[in-house]
Amino acid sequence: MDDQCFLLLEKRLKHISFVIHSMDDELQILLQLNNITNNILQFMKQTHNDVIEVKTKIDNLNNDYFEKHCEEIVRDWFSEHSEFLSEERTLNTIEELVNRKNMIEKSIRSLCVHEWVRDYIDVSPEKSERVCYCIKCETTQR
Numbered sequence: 001m002d003d004q005c006f007l008l009l010e011k012r013l014k015h016i017s018f019v020i021h022s023m024d025d026e027l028q029i030l031l032q033l034n035n036i037t038n039n040i041l042q043f044m045k046q047t048h049n050d051v052i053e054v055k056t057k058i059d060n061l062n063n064d065y066f067e068k069h070c071e072e073i074v075r076d077w078f079s080e081h082s083e084f085l086s087e088e089r090t091l092n093t094i095e096e097l098v099n100r101k102n103m104i105e106k107s108i109r110s111l112c113v114h115e116w117v118r119d120y121i122d123v124s125p126e127k128s129e130r131v132c133y134c135i136k137c138e139t140t141q142r
């Protein structure tokens with residue numbers, strides 16, 4: 001192999017390793033984004049349920065026990081955050097995040113060079129099920 005040919009090969013190999021490296025970075029970024037999206041979704045769903053619970057408690061409250069200053073705090077709190085916490089807005093944001101999450105997960109599945117492992121998960125105290133999942137992206141094989 002002459003020198004020029006060798007240099008060209010070396011250059012190509014460097015390019016390939018760069019591509020592999022950046023793909024790995026992309027995967028890490030997507031995995032992190034997916035994680036963040038999951039956290040936001042979990043937080044939003046929990047907050048949504050908590051707000052409904054508080055509203056129900058307020059509705060059922062015996063007003064004789066609702067102190068004036070407490071009533072103000074609650075009223076101000078809801079008037080300041082009611083738009084942000086509205087049912088419609090929350091459900092729209094959750095739907096949007098779920099769509100985004102599906103897109104991210106689709107990209108992760110196509111980008112990851114999967115490393116499959118077999119494991120057992122407990123589905124009930126007596127029963128466990130065999131699963132096959134990727135240790136890098138946690139995609140499960142069906």
Ligand SMILES: [Zn+2]
Nearest residue numbers: 112114134137
């Ligand atoms: Zn994977």
